[in-house]
Amino acid sequence: MSPATQASGGQEPPMAAGVALARMRRQVRLGRWGVWVALACGPLALAAAAMPSPDASAAAAPAPSSSTVRTPAATDPSGYAELYLAAWLRSTGSDENSAQARLAQALAPSVALPRPEGAQPVLERAVAVRSAQRERGQWSVTVAAQYADFSVRYFAVPVVAGSDGGSFAVTGAPGQVAGPTPAKTPESAYGVSLPTKGVLAATVGEFLRAYLTGLGQVDRYLAPGVQLAALSGTSYTDLQVEQATAVEEAASAGTVPADGTRVRVQVQVTAHDKSGAWPMTYELTLTARAGRWEVSAFATASVTGGGSRS
Known part of the structure; x- marks a missing residue:
């Protein structure tokens, strides 16, 4: 009990009682306003109360499982x-x-x-x-x-x-x-014949001869940035081009076309070694640059980019 209260015989002084009464009246007025506001906005307040808060939704949603069960793919036996x-x-x-x-x-x-x-x-x-x-x-x-x-x-x-x-x-x-029956061979896309004495046919023959026999520089026939892994364990002594065909008509021209022209070529060759003759087929892509044809892709060998050659 405060000293002022003790001095008045346990009763609050008049000033303190007035302050408390004013505070009580203000709370009553605020309470009445709150009731009227709730009545006026009752449906809206009800709807807002029914809608879960984002935090509540996040808390209620189950956490994704750290381990996902996957069905193994069927393995060919x-x-x-x-x-x-x-x-x-x-x-x-x-x-x-x-x-x-x-x-x-x-x-x-x-x-x-x-x-x-x-x-x-x-x-x-x-x-x-x-x-x-x-x-x-x-x-x-x-x-x-x-x-x-x-x-x-x-x-x-x-x-x-x-x-x-x-x-x-x-x-x-x-x-x-019964064994599988032979499938019908589709028509070849290589329908353009290369002139036997043309620049493109000569480039292809010289490139394959250098690649298979190891005689000559293979790099000089490759486009810039193309690297070709060398053959190992081969002993071919010569090579003969049997047939060369292409997909694009530009391959049949007697001269080298504009820079950037690309043609796809299929070459059938016969490689010779001490044990005999071996027919082989290669598919190449050549690109025209600076008046010459360069090998930019070699389908039947290991070709990687990233090198440099001027």
Whole structure:
């Protein structure tokens, strides 16, 4: 209790009581105004109250998971089918303890082994040539079996792939089937013949001769910024251009066109070494610059940019 209160016998002094009464009246007036404002803006206030604040929405939204579960892509079991067919063809049910028989049984325990009689052609290798995926991870892989007597047989191997993309199982014995039929060769885009004594044909022949035989400078035929990896382990002594064709009509001109003109050329050559003659085909892109043709792309070799040559 304050000294002033004690002096008045526990009663507030008149001035303090007046201040408290004025404060109470002001609070009552503010309260009445607040009620009228709430009544006037009731629907708006109600709607505003119903709308969540941005902070509340952010807090209520679940945080994204740090780990996303991804379904593994279907893996082609061609290699598995190759391995199994080779072991299966080289095994025999009369000797289940052989290495090939054990391998075949490990890859497909429920599949019976063959029982060959008499002399059989020796299997050289097995190569998958076609694979088709069916529903629920089931595959049919066509594998070519090449024998030492140059004969070829085709087998369809049924394989099921696990959901993890890394497990396989052969579900049945291989069945001999017909091999793939040759596809129709599309019409070549290289329909423009190059003059045999033209500048472009001469450039292409000289470039390939230097590249295959190692005689001469390959860089002098390359466009600026183009680098070509050198061949290794080759012993070609000569090269002959059999045919050269192009896509663009500009390649048939007897002279070099304007700078920046690009042509795509296909060249069929015969390379000679001590063991004989070897037909080869190359695809090149050449660009005209300063009155000469330069090789700017070499489709059948390792070409990288970034170098410099004047």
